[in-house]
Structure formats: structure tokens, C-alpha cells
Amino acid sequence: MSTPAEELVSLITGQHGRIKTLMTDVAMASDAERPAAFERFRRYLAVHEAAEQTLLHPQGLVEFADDNVSQRRITEEQDAAAVIATLETMRSAGDFKVQFGLLQEAVTHHAEAEEHEELPRLVAALPEDVIAKVLDGFARVELWTDDIADSPLAGATTFTAMVTQSMTAFADSTPES
Numbered sequence: 001m002s003t004p005a006e007e008l009v010s011l012i013t014g015q016h017g018r019i020k021t022l023m024t025d026v027a028m029a030s031d032a033e034r035p036a037a038f039e040r041f042r043r044y045l046a047v048h049e050a051a052e053q054t055l056l057h058p059q060g061l062v063e064f065a066d067d068n069v070s071q072r073r074i075t076e077e078q079d080a081a082a083v084i085a086t087l088e089t090m091r092s093a094g095d096f097k098v099q100f101g102l103l104q105e106a107v108t109h110h111a112e113a114e115e116h117e118e119l120p121r122l123v124a125a126l127p128e129d130v131i132a133k134v135l136d137g138f139a140r141v142e143l144w145t146d147d148i149a150d151s152p153l154a155g156a157t158t159f160t161a162m163v164t165q166s167m168t169a170f171a172d173s174t175p176e177s
């Protein structure tokens with residue numbers, strides 16, 4: 001039987017694996033397939049990063065006030081969001097592929113930094129009841145990206161809106177400890 005800390009690490013690592021697969025799908029897609037593949041990637045990343053920005057990084061800002069391990073992750077997420085906003089308006093497939101390749105690299109490094117630098121320290125520092133609540137939140141990522149009509153993603157047409165609406169939903173659905 002695994003502990004909530006182990007379950008959380010495994011859930012987040014699994015979501016990073018899914019993000020990498022979705023990015024590969026976009027990179028390999030034909031011109032006709034690309035918009036739908038990009039949409040699936042954007043939605044999943046938006047809900048995953050919203051979970052981190054609502055439930056995880058704020059804990060890190062408090063726990064590790066002496067260094068900026070969580071602040072660096074937040075900055076990387078803001079940088080990725082800016083690149084995605086540019087990609088959303090790009091009409092040239094060639095330019096899109098170049099920019100997307102750079103994003104793919106940055107998001108992969110970001111996920112590795114979360115897995116190796118931030119997450120192990122956080123799960124060691126947080127009490128089990130807090131970890132259980134964070135775990136509940138991350139479990140919604142699959143749910144909300146599987147059924148868009150009944151999720152905070154409904155009506156969101158930009159990555160920024162997807163993240164904002166998901167963050168509000170995570171904040172509303174997670175009781176204060």
C-alpha cells in the first residue's frame with residue numbers, strides 16, 4: 001500500500017508523461033491533424049498547470065521561503081503560457097513547428113525540475129492531510145479534460161482562459177485546511 005506522498009508523486013509524474021505524449025502528437029501531426037492535437041495538449045496542460053499553481057507551488061513558496069525553487073517553476077509556467085498565446089495566433093505551419101519545438105523542450109525541462117527539485121522536497125515537508133487534499137485536486141485533471149462540457153474548460157477558447165477558469169474551479173473545490 002503506497003502512502004499519499006508516493007501516490008501524489010506517481011500521479012504528477014504520470015501527468016507529465018501524458019503531457020509529453022500530447023506534445024509528441026502535436027509535433028508529429030499533419031497540417032490537418034495539428035489543430036485538434038494542439039487543442040488536446042492545451043487543455044490538458046492548462047488544467048495540470050492550474051492544479052500546480054493553485055495547490056502545489058503556493059505551498060512551496062511558504063515551505064521554501066529561503067530559496068526560489070517554486071518561484072522558478074511559476075516563472076517557467078508563465079513563460080510557457082506566453083509562448084502558447086503566440087502559438088494560438090500563428091498561421092504559418094513552419095513558424096508554428098519551430099516555436100512548438102522550443103516549447104516542447106522548455107515544458108520537458110520544467111516537468112523534470114518539478115519532479116527532481118520541487119516535488120520530493122514538498123511531499124517530505126507537507127502533512128499527510130494536506131497531501132491528501134492536493135491528491136484529490138490532481139485527480140480532477142483527467143476528469144475535467146475528458147468531459148469538457150461539464151468542466152471548467154467549457155467555453156474557454158484561449159490557454160489563458162483555460163488556466164484561469166481551472167484555477168478558480170480548483171480554489172472553489174478545495175476546502176481550506
Ligand SMILES: [Fe+2]
Binds near residue numbers: 049052073110
Ligand atoms: Fe508545472
Ligand SMILES: [Fe+2]
Binds near residue numbers: 016048052111114
Ligand atoms: Fe507539472
